[in-house]
Amino acid sequence: MTRPWWELDQLHLWHPYTQHGEAPPPLPVVRADGAYLYDEDGRAILDAISSWWVTLHGHAHPRIAEAVAAQAGTLEQVIFAGFTHEPAARLAAELSEVLPPGLTRVFFSDDGSTAVEVALKAAIQFWRNRGEKRNLIVALENAYHGDTFGAMSVSAPGVFTQPFGDHLFEVARLPEPSEGDTVAALEQLMEMRGNQLAAVIVEPLLLGAGGMRVWDATVLRTLRERTRNAGVLLIADEVLTGFGRTGPFFACGGAGVEPDVVCLSKGLTGGFLPLGATVFREEIFQAFRSPNRRRTLFHGHSYTANPVACAAARASLELLREPGCEHRRRGIEAAHRHHLPYVAEHARVRHPRVLGTMAAFDVEADGGYLSPIGRELSDFALRNGVLLRPLGDVVYLLPPYCTTPEEIAEVYRVIRRFLEGR
Numbered sequence: 001m002t003r004p005w006w007e008l009d010q011l012h013l014w015h016p017y018t019q020h021g022e023a024p025p026p027l028p029v030v031r032a033d034g035a036y037l038y039d040e041d042g043r044a045i046l047d048a049i050s051s052w053w054v055t056l057h058g059h060a061h062p063r064i065a066e067a068v069a070a071q072a073g074t075l076e077q078v079i080f081a082g083f084t085h086e087p088a089a090r091l092a093a094e095l096s097e098v099l100p101p102g103l104t105r106v107f108f109s110d111d112g113s114t115a116v117e118v119a120l121k122a123a124i125q126f127w128r129n130r131g132e133k134r135n136l137i138v139a140l141e142n143a144y145h146g147d148t149f150g151a152m153s154v155s156a157p158g159v160f161t162q163p164f165g166d167h168l169f170e171v172a173r174l175p176e177p178s179e180g181d182t183v184a185a186l187e188q189l190m191e192m193r194g195n196q197l198a199a200v201i202v203e204p205l206l207l208g209a210g211g212m213r214v215w216d217a218t219v220l221r222t223l224r225e226r227t228r229n230a231g232v233l234l235i236a237d238e239v240l241t242g243f244g245r246t247g248p249f250f251a252c253g254g255a256g257v258e259p260d261v262v263c264l265s266k267g268l269t270g271g272f273l274p275l276g277a278t279v280f281r282e283e284i285f286q287a288f289r290s291p292n293r294r295r296t297l298f299h300g301h302s303y304t305a306n307p308v309a310c311a312a313a314r315a316s317l318e319l320l321r322e323p324g325c326e327h328r329r330r331g332i333e334a335a336h337r338h339h340l341p342y343v344a345e346h347a348r349v350r351h352p353r354v355l356g357t358m359a360a361f362d363v364e365a366d367g368g369y370l371s372p373i374g375r376e377l378s379d380f381a382l383r384n385g386v387l388l389r390p391l392g393d394v395v396y397l398l399p400p401y402c403t404t405p406e407e408i409a410e411v412y413r414v415i416r417r418f419l420e421g422r
């Protein structure tokens with residue numbers, strides 16, 4: 001007798017961010033379409049968090065699915081050192097077109113963490129190649145940049161990184177703009193250790209996994225001005241904020257900020273395939289270009305610039321550039337602005353906030369990220385056909401762009417029923 005496949009899951013799988021000693025078995029999903037996931041019995045679940053922030057236009061979008069199928073049957077993979085292909089070259093040019101001016105050189109990798117690793121390694125080696133020993137990286141408190149060691153080092157210390165603390169490199173921290181004077185702290189750091197600073201890395205306008213904290217474009221612009229004046233690189237981690245999530249195409253672009261390096265992933269392929277990209281200003285690339293092989297960026301992954309992933313990304317970009325997409329994003333933002341105030345009336349709700357297609361609020365509860373309130377809400381929501389996954393006591397919505405105002409209204413109804421204990 002063959003076992004149902006989900007029993008094999010229990011025997012053989014180790015899930016991400018999951019305490020298997022207490023978590024209920026995961027929900028088997030057999031198919032997805034638009035804003036919905038479907039289980040074996042055909043029950044629909046509204047995906048209000050874009051399956052961990054990746055699904056951009058909707059699940060199984062036919063235009064991306066077609067592009068993936070066509071590319072898979074033509075050129076599925078080729079070594080990217082010494083070889084190249086059209087999907088990568090065209091995607092790089094198209095990204096450069098939509099990114100803030102000056103970002104011309106694209107280095108592909110596999111996901112958000114590796115896009116950040118590439119940015120950090122290139123920033124440190126950039127100075128070395130130029131004969132200056134600057135290797136101090138500066139990051140914000142409450143930042144999240146990924147789970148590999150370099151990305152963990154620049155992320156805020158916390159429950160995610162605690163066991164590895166001894167193995168992370170030194171990072172200078174600035175208070176995040178909602179909690180302190182970020183610019184003054186940077187100026188002070190520049191005075192004390194100015195000649196050691198290699199780069200400042202930020203999640204522009206929205207600290208994601210650190211609690212969906214929204215911060216001010218004025219501060220971002222001032223950080224850009226100060227880093228430019230001091231010749232320090234500014235790395236914008238747009239892994240979450242890219243591709244319209246915060247309203248404009250990129251958070252930096254919307255703020256009128258031109259970073260030196262941008263990290264992209266998550267929505268890059270529309271949520272179809274893993275792909276990361278780190279995009280550099282030409283001057284940084286030129287510091288590596290040399291007859292001296294020691295100046296090479298010795299970094300790469302087996303699947304660097306996978307053609308199928310690049311084809312998915314090109315199809316997703318094309319959808320993003322159609323006028324209907326911006327219209328749908330505005331519709332989502334308007335729905336947030338309409339419904340969130342009703343939730344905010346609840347006595348336990350704090351700091352309601354909307355930034356483009358993202359809406360969030362805090363629920364008064366003990367425990368931070370390990371607070372039980374998040375699990376209680378996600379269980380309740382799932383029983384009511386909605387996928388939510390609060391970051392501890394921070395509840396947020398980040399729906400795919402196909403989500404209708406009526407579907408957004410349904411998510412808020414479920415949240416209100418939870419808060420009212422029904």
Ligand SMILES: *Cc1c(COP(=O)(O)O)cnc(C)c1O
Binds near residue numbers: 145239241
């Ligand atoms: C999710 C995220 C990452 C890490 O991306 P992975 O694809 O999960 O490795 C990095 N930076 C930001 C801002 C993110 O939100």
